[in-house]
Amino acid sequence: MDSIWIQGGKRLEGKIPISGAKNAVLTLIPCALLTEEKLTLGNLPRLADVDSFSHLMNELGVATAFAGRRSGQTSRKMTLDASHIDSTVAPYELVRKMRASILVLGPMLARMGEATVSLPGGCAIGDRPIDLHLKAIEALGAEIELAAGYVKASAPKGRLPGGDYSFPVVSVGATENAVMAATLTTGRSQLFNAAREPEIVDLCNLLVAMGAKIEGIGSSHLIIDGVEALHGTEYDVMPDRIEAGSYACAAGITGGSIELVGARPSEMLATTNALAAAGLVTEFTADGIKVSATGKLRPIAISTAPYPGFATDMQAQFMAMMCMADGDSYLEETIFENRYMHVPELRRMGADIETRGRSAIVRGVERLTGAEVMATDLRASMSLVLAGLRAEGETEVLRVYHLDRGYERLEEKLAGVGATIERRSKG
Ligand SMILES: CC(=O)N[C@H]1[C@@H](OP(=O)(O)OP(=O)(O)OC[C@H]2O[C@@H](n3ccc(=O)[nH]c3=O)[C@H](O)[C@@H]2O)O[C@H](CO)[C@@H](O)[C@@H]1O
Numbered sequence: 001m002d003s004i005w006i007q008g009g010k011r012l013e014g015k016i017p018i019s020g021a022k023n024a025v026l027t028l029i030p031c032a033l034l035t036e037e038k039l040t041l042g043n044l045p046r047l048a049d050v051d052s053f054s055h056l057m058n059e060l061g062v063a064t065a066f067a068g069r070r071s072g073q074t075s076r077k078m079t080l081d082a083s084h085i086d087s088t089v090a091p092y093e094l095v096r097k098m099r100a101s102i103l104v105l106g107p108m109l110a111r112m113g114e115a116t117v118s119l120p121g122g123c124a125i126g127d128r129p130i131d132l133h134l135k136a137i138e139a140l141g142a143e144i145e146l147a148a149g150y151v152k153a154s155a156p157k158g159r160l161p162g163g164d165y166s167f168p169v170v171s172v173g174a175t176e177n178a179v180m181a182a183t184l185t186t187g188r189s190q191l192f193n194a195a196r197e198p199e200i201v202d203l204c205n206l207l208v209a210m211g212a213k214i215e216g217i218g219s220s221h222l223i224i225d226g227v228e229a230l231h232g233t234e235y236d237v238m239p240d241r242i243e244a245g246s247y248a249c250a251a252g253i254t255g256g257s258i259e260l261v262g263a264r265p266s267e268m269l270a271t272t273n274a275l276a277a278a279g280l281v282t283e284f285t286a287d288g289i290k291v292s293a294t295g296k297l298r299p300i301a302i303s304t305a306p307y308p309g310f311a312t313d314m315q316a317q318f319m320a321m322m323c324m325a326d327g328d329s330y331l332e333e334t335i336f337e338n339r340y341m342h343v344p345e346l347r348r349m350g351a352d353i354e355t356r357g358r359s360a361i362v363r364g365v366e367r368l369t370g371a372e373v374m375a376t377d378l379r380a381s382m383s384l385v386l387a388g389l390r391a392e393g394e395t396e397v398l399r400v401y402h403l404d405r406g407y408e409r410l411e412e413k414l415a416g417v418g419a420t421i422e423r424r425s426k427g
Pocket residue numbers: 022023024026100126127128129130131132133134169170171172173174195312313335336337
């Protein structure tokens with residue numbers, strides 16, 4: 001199994017190209033199920049989750065083809081052809097590998113009138129139920145049955161009529177499933193308290209390019225008028241704001257300066273505001289965002305929240321960075337109940353962090369020291385990479401498969417700005 005080895009202590013400086021967003025591509029891929037025509041996604045990140053989703057689509061009968069160079073920003077493409085759907089069942093062995101598999105439910109139901117998808121189960125960061133996905137789809141007219149670990153959804157007359165749903169809690173995935181399902185209904189649907197994440201805007205923009213009728217894009221009130229059919233198109237995946245934010249923290253923790261090429265400032269304001277509060281200078285350049293350290297980091301207080309609030313997917317990386325701040329920082333995780341699993345590992349590297357339920361106090365320390373560490377989720381793993389970049393001595397981050405889910409060419413990108421880092425295979 002691979003690990004990431006880091007010799008810490010280097011100040012990082014230079015440019016990092018930002019890849020297509022994991023959380024966008026994972027909702028754009030299932031849109032192929034909504035049309036008999038081909039869908040081509042450009043700026044495709046090379047991520048394990050993209051491969052997993054491709055396998056799931058193949059299982060359903062969707063042909064997938066990849067083109068383009070291994071690296072480079074907009075060169076890689078994926079074409080999906082769902083002219084024939086052979087199966088409407090998403091099996092457990094594929095769904096359990098990637099929670100986002102649940103996003104085939106809405107589009108498959110909308111196009112085929114039925115869908116059977118394994119319940120994804122919990123994961124390291126929390127229970128992550130899918131009740132809101134099911135309630136929203138039910139509100140659009142679906143009948144739902146749960147049996148033997150699977151959810152079976154059907155449209156009683158072959159097509160969903162559409163309907164209104166108000167989310168009691170903001171959910172990114174449930175909003176995505178409902179929007180996709182609503183595009184092929186026979187009537188109008190309205191979603192209230194919908195998630196407003198930029199990845200949902202990206203999803204809506206793709207659906208509109210495929211012929212969908214959606215109003216209120218970017219707001220919490222989406223109005224979708226169903227159409228008879230959607231058509232194919234070519235569409236570029238948006239840049240990954242979480243990847244960009246993670247590398248911004250690499251600049252911060254190493255006292256360096258990194259330009260995040262391709263990052264979109266307007267989608268990252270909560271992150272850039274937090275970076276500024278920590279004493280980093282953020283400049284919006286012609287190519288993206290440049291983040292530079294100016295001296296000792298200042299402590300900050302952050303609470304995670306749905307967009308446009310501070311993203312839960314940035315919490316672990318900021319926590320690692322705040323270990324080097326001049327004082328005590330306060331973090332509150334409001335989205336997932338178990339998202340501090342990096343804390344014991346960071347402590348092993350010399351961090352002084354106290355957690356109480358959803359709150360954490362990060363007391364700045366003079367130094368971190370390298371260690372062999374492992375984490376049980378993606379962003380937690382990235383926080384350990386960040387700590388390793390700053391730590392004295394060697395750090396080895398195990399279970400690299402978590403990082404490979406969401407960071408394209410991580411070691412190449414960090415080596416490109418001066419880090420001493422490599423991937424090692426352990427047979
Ligand atoms: C592939 C993808 O885009 N993943 C992102 C997506 O996950 P995901 O879409 O799973 O996250 P949600 O926005 O749905 O979850 C938000 C909260 O709602 C709860 N909830 C959600 C659905 C549901 O049916 N019932 C329910 O109670 C969750 O347990 C959580 O506490 O948004 C999260 C929150 O920004 C991010 O951390 C993930 O990176």
